[in-house]
Amino acid sequence: NAGVMQNPRHLVRRRGQEARLRCSPMKGHSHVYWYRQLPEEGLKFMVYLQKENIIDESGMPKERFSAEFPKEGPSILRIQQVVRGDSAAYFCASSWGTVNEKLFFGSGTQLSVL
Amino acid sequence: DQQVKQNSPSLSVQEGRISILNCDYTNSMFDYFLWYKKYPAEGPTFLISISSIKDKNEDGRFTVFLNKSAKHLSLHIVPSQPGDSAVYFCAVNLGSSNTGKLIFGQGTTLQVKP
Numbered sequence: 001n002a003g004v005m006q007n008p009r010h011l012v013r014r015r016g017q018e019a020r021l022r023c024s025p026m027k028g029h030s031h032v033y034w035y036r037q038l039p040e041e042g043l044k045f046m047v048y049l050q051k052e053n054i055i056d057e058s059g060m061p062k063e064r065f066s067a068e069f070p071k072e073g074p075s076i077l078r079i080q081q082v083v084r085g086d087s088a089a090y091f092c093a094s095s096w097g098t099v100n101e102k103l104f105f106g107s108g109t110q111l112s113v114l
Numbered sequence: 115d116q117q118v119k120q121n122s123p124s125l126s127v128q129e130g131r132i133s134i135l136n137c138d139y140t141n142s143m144f145d146y147f148l149w150y151k152k153y154p155a156e157g158p159t160f161l162i163s164i165s166s167i168k169d170k171n172e173d174g175r176f177t178v179f180l181n182k183s184a185k186h187l188s189l190h191i192v193p194s195q196p197g198d199s200a201v202y203f204c205a206v207n208l209g210s211s212n213t214g215k216l217i218f219g220q221g222t223t224l225q226v227k228p
Contacts, residue, residue, distance in 0.1 A: 004157070031214060033215070041220055042120075042218035043203070047216070048214055062176065091157050102148065104160075105158045
């Protein structure tokens with residue numbers, strides 16, 4: 001039973017390019033969350049999605065960032081026109097249920113913007 | 115505004131002794147608390163949790179204590195083992211209305227010396 005799969009593990013982009021981060025939740029999980037960890041900080045919530053729906057995007061920057069979780073395929077976090085400040089570790093997590101379910105995290109994607 | 119604070123960035127203990135990691139929070143409405151452990155280049159993994167209706171929860175070598183009046187929780191690991199060396203994050207969940215939306219502390223790096 002594979003865990004939460006994220007790819008790529010490392011992504012290098014130049015300023016102005018687009019970054020696409022992928023996340024396949026654990027089998028049977030329909031709730032996906034994206035978190036970002038800046039250097040020397042804790043993880044910060046970005047967005048919560050269920051299949052084809054964004055439930056809570058209160059942690060997403062207003063511009064350049066978007067997320068989707070289509071009916072088929074992985075969840076995608078998309079960052080357009082990346083800037084150096086976007087360099088961080090991006091973690092995806094999934095859960096089966098709702099109330100107080102513990103989250104299962106992927107190994108993360110380390111984004112480096114040159 | 116840091117709603118969850120881990121004031122000790124690092125902690126070093128001898129193998130076999132007790133490790134005590136601390137966490138403070140600001141909002142008395144928080145009602146579910148979790149600890150996650152994170153190894154380098156991996157995602158966080160769930161360790162233990164506690165609901166606000168309890169003041170203690172134990173799982174093997176790990177015990178979490180909650181002091182609601184002080185808005186303080188702590189994680190005790192006894193006896194500590196070298197394999198416990200990792201970054202420990204406390205997190206709070208606002209409950210059913212904010213499922214999976216965790217607020218993390220900055221983390222404490224624990225080093226257990228053989």
